[in-house]
């Protein structure tokens with residue numbers, strides 16, 4: 001496929017890198033010049049003269065514009081029937097997208113971003129779309145959602161994913177402060193969390209049973225969890241994720 005990208009920033013770079021095995025051609029919007037030039041040099045992407053030139057040149061368009069102004073940018077462009085436009089902008093609804101890019105077809109997506117560059121990040125799509133599912137399959141597992149409410153809920157993981165990288169940095173910083181060298185601290189955190197992620201993916205046990213299995217009565221996991229619980233550290237993730245959900249889907253607030 002020839003994929004046009006509007007918004008040549010971080011996410012665009014991650015997805016171009018991750019999708020390389022798909023053998024697509026990419027046409028990039030010209031803003032974000034340093035990023036576009038780098039992607040042109042590394043992956044042979046073309047850089048268009050304008051946003052409209054991207055739209056005119058491609059049947060598939062991926063929207064990686066800043067969420068705040070992206071819809072307004074799209075409303076200023078002319079799309080044609082038969083084009084497939086996929087938004088990765090947090091918070092843009094399907095109705096907003098359809099109104100902005102009609103008569104083209106709109107699909108919503110959400111993904112962690114950087115993990116997709118290593119073909120290891122999940123992508124959520126709404127509604128199901130075979131062209132975009134095939135594109136994102138090169139960037140990690142694809143999950144097609146069948147209803148708007150489920151997509152809204154899963155889209156929170158875009159923020160949860162980013163915040164979990166900060167959590168990993170926070171954990172590594174503690175080991176560094178206690179004397180481990182930065183490379184060892186970073187690796188230890190990554191290997192530990194990757195190992196636990198593998199348990200969730202490969203074990204058939206329910207999550208509660210897995211938690212029980214890793215907690216020795218009276219041991220250090222129990223102590224750590226008790227302290228975190230007293231500080232409200234785990235519950236604060238739920239409160240913060242609910243606020244993200246309400247920002248992206250205000251109707252869920254009531």
Ligand SMILES: NC(=O)c1ccc[n+]([C@@H]2O[C@H](COP(=O)([O-])OP(=O)(O)OC[C@H]3O[C@@H](n4cnc5c(N)ncnc54)[C@H](OP(=O)(O)O)[C@@H]3O)[C@@H](O)[C@H]2O)c1
Nearest residue numbers: 007008009010011031032064065066067088089090112113
């Ligand atoms: N980063 C992630 O991992 C991630 C993950 C999932 C979803 N997203 C979503 O992806 C979108 C982009 O995020 P990002 O992190 O990639 O942001 P970013 O690095 O700031 O990239 C946005 C790019 O859009 C360009 N741009 C701004 N206005 C434009 C316009 N009118 N026409 C053409 N290009 C324009 C910017 O150019 P200038 O530099 O010249 O302003 C910049 O290169 C957001 O909506 C975000 O919600 C991001």
